[in-house]
């Protein structure tokens with residue numbers, strides 16, 4: 577039986593693992609194998625330059641950063657399996673973890689399985705992914721590629737409003753493409769966006785495709801009221817159509833919110849089951865950054881270690 581098992585291999589999972597191993601706990605991490613369509617290392621493996629993670633003044637690529645962080649886990653003695661956890665039995669301690677090739681028991685558990693930014697899957701999307709298309713304006717908006725250029729945000733929720741506001745500091749013009757004639761975002765966010773001269777909302781509009789030569793140059797849009805199709809020249813496209821947290825494998829054993837995020841007690845990583853903690857994007861639909869994920873990974877490890885000390889098996 578393990579002291580602590582961590583499921584997930586992004587900044588949250590590895591930070592939890594590093595802290596746990598350094599605290600002398602027998603620590604195992606399941607990094608997954610293309611779980612949720614993402615490689616071990618998590619969402620940062622899908623991006624290029626990371627310029628906002630402290631400690632790297634010259635920036636570095638997402639995959640490079642995750643290789644270094646994984647190395648740190650290994651150095652601290654974390655046992656890592658490149659396997660996806662298929663099911664978990666949380667009905668009693670020790671908790672039981674199952675992959676396609678092994679079963680293990682653990683005294684405490686940290687879930688750090690992240691979330692996947694939804695994409696639309698238009699025909700040429702893959703060709704321009706990271707060549708103008710992103711799913712994170714806070715992460716990529718300041719890149720030179722987007723400076724003083726027309727940009728487009730897809731979505732009508734709070735994320736889309738925040739992304740549009742953020743991008744308005746860098747782009748020359750921001751189009752928000754929304755499929756309805758009413759925004760889903762909170763009134764306060766709507767007000768700020770509607771008052772921003774640089775932002776224009778294209779109502780009742782859907783995106784059919786993207787195009788360009790080497791990098792993104794336009795999006796093909798359609799007004800669904802008039803059926804009119806038109807090209808909008810843009811250098812950047814930011815998806816803000818929601819995220820899907822990787823919580824299906826929990827099979828309803830932890831309390832989740834309506835969108836499937838794990839519910840934690842405010843200001844902690846404590847879940848609805850004592851001895852189970854949640855860190856990173858799987859429990860955060862507001863900040864969704866590598867550094868906040870790492871921060872909650874640290875919190876989860878400290879909280880789990882304290883629980884184990886007070887509730888040994």
Ligand code: FAD
Nearest residue numbers: 584585586587588608618619661690715856857864865866
């Ligand atoms: P994730 O990074 O999502 O990792 C979770 C991992 O767990 C994944 O590898 C997944 O496959 C694995 N997993 C899932 N289910 C299972 C299972 N059942 N068993 C085992 N493993 C499983 N943030 C920044 O701070 N700066 C940036 O510049 C930046 N750029 C970004 C660019 C893009 C394109 C995207 C999509 C995100 C970006 N982010 C950035 C956000 C950042 O990547 C996330 O906030 C962060 O990675 C979340 O970390 P996490 O540890 O919660 O989970």
Ligand code: NDP
Nearest residue numbers: 731732733734735736738755756760816817818819861862
């Ligand atoms: P939401 O699910 O709230 O909004 C997603 C938006 O994308 C909706 O407007 C939806 O349209 C649109 N959309 C979804 N799928 C498609 C598609 N295939 N094609 C076109 N448009 C699509 O997600 P958010 O990420 O915006 O927010 C998630 C949660 O996080 C919310 O509870 C939000 O309030 C919260 N949040 C809070 C923040 C804050 O408080 N500062 C910041 C960010 C998020 P439609 O409206 O027609 O369904």
